[in-house]
Amino acid sequence: MRSRLGGSLVCTALLAAVIGSVGAPLITAVATGMGVSLDAAQWTLTIPLFTGAIAGPLLGRLGSGPYRRVTILITLAVVVFGGLLTVLPLPFWVLLVGRGLQGFGVAGGALLMSVARAHLPPERAASTIGALSVASTVGIGVGYPLISFVDQVAGLRAAYGLGFVLSAAALGIAWRALPVEEPGELPRVDTVGAVLLALGTSGVLLVVAEPEVWASPWWVGCVLAGAAVVLAGWVAVELRVPAPLVDLRVLGQGPVLRANAALLVAGVGLYLLFSLFTRFVQTPAGVDYGFALPGVAAGAALIPFSVLGFVAGKSLPSLIARVGERGAYALSTAIAVAAALLFAAANQSLVVVLAAIALLGFAVGGISAVMPRLVLAGVPQGETASVLSINQISRSIGFSMGSALAGLLLAAGGAPLPPEHDYVLAALWALPALAASALVVTANRTTATRDARPADRRQ
Template structure:
């Protein structure tokens, strides 16, 4: 995205960045069924091997086609900042993704406190480094801060619902709900997710030109809310659940396509990569939080000596996605107008 903003004219860079933002959404609909099929045919190691080969292919393509920067002084790499940020976010994601750690409260608490301390040290280092990995003063500006906060919150709601839907369609037949779809079929159920994400990526730039980025973002979150409502109202219908998955795909594609423009308001071109990278990290932490919350809610809805949660547990868990979705829309859509200067008083 940073390369697109630097090397393309403004009228092309915006649409290219939007397309890059939703590329991962489109890839989900292809990756899930392909990897599931390979897992069934050749085993899990073969599936991971394909992922590794695809990563190598992506690196080779990037090396071949991305433009070469103009010759000049080589940029300084903030190695200390990179290591501290990686270590701090690793600790946060670990305590979110591994709920079993909380069985030993002192261990999980220690990792959490240590991670926050490392991130605080990272912030101090970044503020004092001549060439920081991330310009924290820039991240503190109101538009950038608001966009990152909304991205974190909406990520919780979107991935909470995504985790529920992908698990629900695979629920075994003995549970008396769900559809017992095998791995490949469950992966194919995400094709509507990717198709509608692609549609969102193509249509949102035209919509933004008419209703602005803020309202396009709010519309995307409202569509995600509609996906929740549809799932809650008609969870026993496979068609309804697939439509809910499709609506979620459009919402994810819409949020991803419009977020770069929201977070880059007033950001200099040289800071594009740093600001977008932090936004990606915030997105990942939001996703991990939503996934962990889905697991926690389903575990709470699982009766003793049972392997599966109740059907009502899925409904309750899906309803938990509504507050973060609505809150993120409000954060972006409701913008405080600048304070008007007071009029000078006139003597009578």
């Protein structure tokens, strides 16, 4: 059973990642096929981000012990139902509901990691958790060209139908592979904490995921202030209730806190570059830059991203053995910096841009693979899913901020098609975020070394 469990978990996570990538290649098709604006169609990509971030901590608490298998299966069943809603020829709002339900699949990744940590030997658990984290990177490169091809050949609903079929396959694999947990009491859920966290997170995500609202500073300030008040209330509740949704005392430990901060900041830089690269290669003909790649070809341009992300995940154990976990993280951020500089220096060549995309994939894969090791340092096994779900929120907010920042920087000049140097300047904006993320991790190492010395002397 254990020999197949790791592979089954990774396969389930990969399928979920492909399902999560369904929205991005279909935004234009949704707008034209369903008669809605591009801004409205963008919500087919945004709303799964909201539901995944909001549902993550709740699912993490429900799946923290004896009900882990049941929680994962119900979560995947919700994703299947959401996929069905996207296939049926129903109004646009039903499609949004379906996409929102599919966002639960993103939230389920933390539960799959907790299964690996609980049921696999330590070394296999660490490598499997890393592979589960990298699956999201590989899934993008698989999903984009595949979904684009199906949309081009068979239409919008068929493309969403592929997501439905994949979600059903993920549910079948999980049903057969997930181990039965030891019986125990139903975990207590802090309902008030769950509602407060959902409201606060939604406020933050609304601002960072929808840059159009930035045109009104007063509105942005009100939303962020309201979110801050709600999240402060959530912290107060979590510190007092006997069974908190998230154990903030664990989450506030130095290594966990710094790992989450590093991922949030790195996410801004990584997704800024990802958004720039994918948009650059699709720049239509008639300007003196870009390559006018159509949907399928633009999706295929992400294959190097996934391949190098997979390579990063596979090479991580040997890399950690040589330079340590924090060294591997710092090296991954340095490779992302190299991708940005390569793009800025020679973006007239498609080969060079594809090389930059590949380097970015390696960086994202390396950071994704090493992050669970950093964030789970010293975390009790029972808090695995809960802590990883908060890490997922950090990642989602960082990615949303990076995507929004890319749009803001490219739209700053007011032209429908920004000049080439705007892409170069936007890519350079990623460098401070990546450097800051690496510094946070380096500070983590310094603090850990300093804290370890008194213990060493006592021994």
